[in-house]
Amino acid sequence: EAGVTQFPSHSVIEKGQTVTLRCDPISGHDNLYWYRRVMGKEIKFLLHFVKESKQDESGMPNNRFLAERTGGTYSTLKVQPAELEDSGVYFCASSLGTPGGEQYFGPGTRLTVT
Amino acid sequence: AQSVTQLGSHVSVSEGALVLLRCNYSSSVPPYLFWYVQYPNQGLQLLLKYTSAATLVKGINGFEAEFKKSETSFHLTKPSAHMSDAAEYFCAVVRLDSNYQLIWGAGTKLIIKP
Numbered sequence: 769e770a771g772v773t774q775f776p777s778h779s780v781i782e783k784g785q786t787v788t789l790r791c792d793p794i795s796g797h798d799n800l801y802w803y804r805r806v807m808g809k810e811i812k813f814l815l816h817f818v819k820e821s822k823q824d825e826s827g828m829p830n831n832r833f834l835a836e837r838t839g840g841t842y843s844t845l846k847v848q849p850a851e852l853e854d855s856g857v858y859f860c861a862s863s864l865g866t867p868g869g870e871q872y873f874g875p876g877t878r879l880t881v882t
Numbered sequence: 883a884q885s886v887t888q889l890g891s892h893v894s895v896s897e898g899a900l901v902l903l904r905c906n907y908s909s910s911v912p913p914y915l916f917w918y919v920q921y922p923n924q925g926l927q928l929l930l931k932y933t934s935a936a937t938l939v940k941g942i943n944g945f946e947a948e949f950k951k952s953e954t955s956f957h958l959t960k961p962s963a964h965m966s967d968a969a970e971y972f973c974a975v976v977r978l979d980s981n982y983q984l985i986w987g988a989g990t991k992l993i994i995k996p
Contacts, residue, residue, distance in 0.1 A: 799982065801983075809988065811972065811984075813977075813984060824983060827983075859926065868914035870931065871982075873918070873926035873927070874925050
């Protein structure tokens with residue numbers, strides 16, 4: 769069974785540019801999550817999808833971030849325009865619907881904004 | 883607000899020695915608790931989880947953790963460290979009002995000395 773995949777693994781962009789991160793969850797997992805780790809800080813929740821619906825987007829930093837989940841399958845996270853403080857590692861995870869159940873994580877996308 | 887505290891951003895132990903990574907949580911109700919590990923250049927992997935069934939939880943790779951409500955702790959231990967245990971370890975708790983959103987500690991890098 770394929771795990772959670774994320775693309776790209778690394779991205780270096782200039783301030784003001786746009787970047788789109790992609791996450792493919794484990795097949796059959798309705799729940800999809802985005803997290804971010806800024807260097808030296810703890811991992812922070814960004815948002816949670818159930819199928820194609822945003823269940824909780826309380827962690828999204830501001831309106832420069834836009835997440836979508838097409839047809840309840842893969843998800844994209846777009847940052848437009850990127851700022852220096854957006855640099856960090858963006859993790860995607862997926863899970864079945866059990867409360868407190870295991871979330872399966874992808875390898876992350878390291879985003880560097882210069 | 884809920885929080886998770888991991889004592890020590892770096893912990894160094896000799897190969898064969900006891901591993902002890904500390905985690906304290908803030909909550910009045912026993913939550914779901916997790917330990918995740920991130921090996922170099924890999925994604926986050928679940929080591930073990932506490933879901934109130936038993937206070938001593940055994941995980942993969944010889945790790946275990948003991949939930950102590952009176953101390954609000956969930957420390958991770960392994961009797962004998964191996965070189966392959968070198969990684970970053972994260973303690974996380976499920977946010978009480980969400981059942982899904984993870985709140986993370988800052989992580990502890992485990993260094994194994996030969």
